[in-house]
Amino acid sequence: MRRTWVHGTAGIVTVAALAGCSNGQAAVDTARVADVKSSSKVAQQLRQSMNGLKFQEVLDTAPPTSAQVRAMRNPVDKEADPRARTFAKADPKPIAQQPQMDATIIELDKKGRPVSSGTVLMSPLYKNGVVVPVDRNLSTKSVRWRQWDDAGWYKNKGQGTVDVVAGRENAPIDHMLDYPASVLKLMVNFGVLRLVDQGRIKLDDTYAYNPAQISSLCGGASSKTIRQYMDASITYSSNAASCALIKMLHDNQAIDPLNKTFQDIGLETLQLKGTNPVNGGRWSNSITMSSLDTAKLLTLVNGAPGRVWTSPAGKPVTSAVLSAASRKFFRSELAQQGFNDMLSSANRCGGKYPAPGIPNAVPSRWIGADGTVTVDGNKFGRDVRPCTKKAEVTFAHKTGWVDNTAADAGIVRALPGKGGRSYVIVVFSNLGTQYIDASRPATPPGIYPYTYTEKFGKLGRLLDTYEKRRR
Structure with missing residues (x-):
């Protein structure tokens, strides 16, 4: 069957035309965007949805003063206490500038093959969003990717200083990648499964994690099967289990080959760098992922025939x-x-807040006899059974959060008779646990507080509705 490729380039001219307007939209030099091929409806829809939701209308619960920004340092272990700044301080203020966002959708055919894609970047430089041009290989040379910098987001209007990919100094688009938070565990677990496929380890092998240094991120010694560590790392985002897996990769001299594999298969922004070989910790800004390359990785995990x-x-x-x-x-x-909890809000079924997201069912392993969800001791407090009955899709995904990161990346597949859509969606943003909606209600005692702005859930629902109608 012949496939028609539609590339995520729509909107470039439109965005460039906005340059010089009163809102300060940065220019995009379309003359230097060499890999523009054709337009993508999904790219237009993604950009339109992101703009319409007005992500800049959130509140900052810990707005730093000028002196605090000048003194700000990039943490060595960014996820050592991911809930430390989750909820509102006494006097939240409007966010200082346009949020940073990086979002991709790859639309799939019935066999899992990519047929269209859209990637949109938003930042203080691109307040209206800019659509990234990609070629037939879902690749782009039109973006100068930079590492995340905590203080630099404030100081430099969202423009980074450390290049992720060499040779992009003259690219027409400049974007500082959001720190991926726990979505980095996709790279870790991919690396572990590569070792399994090479016959160097087995899922049911027991791994004794004995860190030479104890860190607050990783914790102390443990001994579990690789399967158990992976389950904890993916399904409830255990940092301790993920540290063990990273240390095991180091023990097997597999980190450098993993990073090389990402480069070899065209996922150049996926870089699991700087981690500590003695305990698997030190998760810092040198770990990078773009939404486009993350979506491509998940496309491979989802599976497709041939090239x-x-x-x-x-x-x-x-x-x-x-x-x-x-x-x-x-x-x-x-x-x-x-x-x-981000692009999906299925754990919080039926309430006025947060808004409904991607309409997926909650896996039964987390649902108690009363219909409420408890994950790793965290109680969500809503009966999800009504929403589970109405679910339209499965959402195989990984979320991540720190104070200045919100992340969700996954594979969406329609349930039988529910619209037939199939796509990969990835969203990274700096709107992490530090940022809230003005309308957020108080959290009842004993209930796990909502982690993100509900605008992400609204984005997930808008895009899923679009994909359903596309089918």
Whole structure:
């Protein structure tokens, strides 16, 4: 069957035309965007939805003073206490500038092959959003990707200073990648499954985690099967389990080959760098992921026949980067996600807040006899059974959060008779636990507080509705 590729380039001219307007929209030099091929309806829809939701209308619960910004440092272990600044201080203020966002949708056919994509970047430089042009290989040379910088977001209007990909100094778009938070665990678990496929470890092998240094991020010694560590890492985002897996990758001299694999298959922004080999910690801004490359990784995990794209070296990239068994296991673990809390709000069924997100069912393992959800001791307090009955899709995904990161990345598949859509969606933003909606109600005692602005859930619902209608 012949496939028609539609590239995520729509909106470039429109965005460039906005340059010089009173809102300060930065210019995009379309003459230097060499890989523009054609328009993408999903890119237009993504940009329109992001603009319409007005992500800049959130409150900052810990707005730093000028002196605090000058003194701000990038934490060595950014997730050592991911809930430390989750909820409102005494006097929240409007966010200082346009939020940072990086979002991608890859639309799939019935066999999992990409047929269209859209990537939109938003920042103080691109207040109205800019659509990233991609080529037939779902790749772009039109963005100068930079590492996240905590203080730099305030000081430099969202423009980074450390390049992620070499040779992009003259790219027409400049974007500072959001720190990926716990979505980095996708790279970790992909690396572990590569070792499984190479026959170097087995899922049911026991790994004794004995860190030479104890950190607040990673905790102390433990001994579990690889399968158990992976389940904890993916389904309830255990940092301790993920540290163990990273240390195991270091023990097997597998970190550098993993990063090389990402480069070889055309996922150049996926870089698991700077971690500590003695305990698996030190998760800092040198760990990078773009929404586009993350979505491409999940497209491979989802599985598709034949060549999915061509690598920078001209070689076919296929889903065989992982074995069929490893892909099935990976998808199964992602489908057991406990924190359905960003693009999905399924754990909080039926309330006025937050708004409904992607209409997926909560996995049964987290639902108690009363219908409420408890994940790793965290109680969500709403009966999700009514929403589960009305669910339209499965959402195999991984969320992440710190004070200045919100992240969700996953594979959406329609349930039988529910619209037939199939797509990968990834959203990264700096609107983490530090930022709230003005309308957020008080959290009842003993209930896990809402982690993000509800605008992410609204974005998920808008885009899923679009995908359903597309089918």
